[in-house]
Amino acid sequence: MRIPLWSRLRLAPRIIVVIVAGLLAVKAVDKLMPLVIRPPDIIIFDQAWLLDTLRDARDRSLAVPATERPAALQDLPARQWLDIIPLNAQPDLHHASRIDSLAGPRAGAFAKLRLQIAGTLGLAPQDVLLMADEPDDPEYSARPLVIILPPLPTVMRDVLDDDKQDDLLSSDLRIAFRIAPPGQSGEDWILVMPKSDGQEAVRMIRNVALPLLAVVMIGSLSVWVARGIVRPLDDLAAAAEKLGRDRELSLVGDFNAPELQAIGRSFNAMQLRLKRFVDDRLQMIAAISHDLRTPLTRLRLFAEYLPDQDQRRQVLSDIEEMEAMMSATLTFAGNRLKDEPHSAIDLAAMLISLCDTAADAGCDVGYDGPDHAGLHCRPVAIRRALANLVDNGCKFGKTVRVRLQDAGDAVTVTVSDDGPGIADRDHDAAFRPFTRLETSRNRETGGTGLGLTIARDVVLAHDGDIALGRSDSLGGLQVSVTLPRRRGAPART
Structure with missing residues (x-):
């Protein structure tokens, strides 16, 4: 199928059009994707409210037996925003080393928050675990984003600005602390993390599918253009192979690019000239070989009357050799075996x-x-x-x-x-x-x-x-x- 005006474009503009079209298509998909899969929620917590919620959760856990803690924590008002899970062992949060991997002031801000949590709960710093990460692109985060602001009132800032490295921003915030007070034994812990919106798996698939879709779209356009260039070259190679094997014309068709059309016309003209050149010379050889048959026949008749038998045998042998040469030459020149x-x-x-x-x-x-x-x-x-x-x-x-x-x-x-x-x-x-x-x-x-x-x-x-x-x-x-x-x-x- 030919696209109008496409066949008139030269190869360089075609490549530019394909590159631009591929980039525009990828950009359009990128902009339309939030309409299909909603972006992650941005949850803003007041720092003082968060500390009070953690202390309230620990106090309720201490006030009831371990078996009743899930029910006691279920009534917390903060359960609308947080998942508060009692555990009977220290959770594996890759411990606090996750905040050590953060860059610059943000790592210090989370380390300071960890100490504030330990002080509010009356725990040793090692009894508090804090896991946070730094999202590369908040729009493509799989989990809800959490922002912890200092006590209100405050001046609202663009907390997603990369220049504000001291913001408490994370897409995977988890806080764990020991329930037992210092000096008492016990390995019961509480794990606190933002409530999931149930879209994490979908967003993970989106984050993987978008780059693959971009590669497929650009690759498909590139293959389409490349095939338009390679197919005429394959036709030229096949025609040249046929001309070399069978000495028969194999004219190539009308290609869809001006440069390739010029090559096709030149190749067809070359085939015609070569075919005419070879046919003329083979025709000349065949004509000479054919015309020699009459004098050879007369020589054979004259040889029969030679008195010397040795001379007669030698002449007839020469005539037979010449006839064999002419027969082979006619076969080769006439190309009859290939018909x-x-x-x-x-x-x-x-x-x-x-x-x-x-x-x-x-x-x-x-x-x-x-x-x-x-x-x-x-x-x-x-x-x-x-x-x-x-x-x-x-x-x-x-x-x-x-x-x-x-x-x-x-x-x-x-x-x-x-x-x-x-x-x-x-x-x-x-x-x-x-x-x-x-x-x-x-x-x-x-x-x-x-x-x-x-x-x-x-x-x-x-x-x-x-x-x-x-x-x-x-x-x-x-x-x-x-x-x-x-x-x-x-x-x-």
Whole structure:
């Protein structure tokens, strides 16, 4: 789906639009979130009222047995704002070290409040525990915020201002003190903390979800733009791969960015020029090879009347070699093998047949592999390619071994011989058309210089791979051909 005017924007403005849109979307969600999840309450306690409430709670706890303390504390007027819980052991509040971790004057203010509580209750400082923390952002606090103000009347200040570090502000305030007076034994305690509004879990989820939502929104927009840039590049890569394998045009479509549209037009024009260049030269080669058939036919007729049998045999041999070269050249230039439709074959049976044919011609050829191996391919093209490899091995060596390995998703054919081989530096040159390497090809062995070239073109047209190396067992050349199976083709027949 194309957005109006979007396709006219260049890549740089698109990236800027996506960044700004992502930031605006995150900001909008941030502003709308308080309408869905209400912010935490801000509870303001008068310091004197808080001290009186703590003393009242301790006095009521001392006046009744331990079993009746929950009921006695239930009637406290402060229960509307505070949870007052009697305990039979000292609570684990990470003790007063929590207030030591606060910064600057705020830590001193809470430490002073702890001493005031101990003095009001007549307890030793170690019998009073105070836990408080410093909220990073009060709007995103999960628990209600507590502010303890000095005795009223006072001038109201912005207690949420970060510059007012001496304010008694905390989002997790807890006070615990021992019930028993000094000199008496007992481990009963009272824990006092602001009453929960029941929204802590929801706010915690919100605090985790907001950053994740921002990442998802910005990431989604970025992926959308990136895909719009990468998809045309993938199309270009696929078209270039097809042009290199099949020598056929693969014109790319109209892209949605001005820069990419210019690249697509230039790429299509380049394909047309390359195709025309290659077709013209292949047509010229094919025409020359075809036109040579008539004079070669006349030469064959004249050779039949030569009185000398040795001369006649030599001339006819030269004519046969020239006809073989023309046939291979026409096949290569006409690209006929790639026009063949795909069909299912038994590759193992084909290799066994090729080996038997070469053995009947007097070559020591052996086959090693399964009796059956299915492959979906162009049968004539594959047979021509593999026959070229077996024929090369027979021409340049005395012993040839053909091995087939079936890996399920691909098959690998290895043709090895005991000939002189090809040096590593000449591997690339061996695949060039009409190339004869002095170490392996000569007048006696014949050859058009197109055997490996045709084999490579056929293998690449099947999305396969062909590689040259040295045979470990025979010491000569080893050619490895890997052909992937198409989806749905049977692994074995």
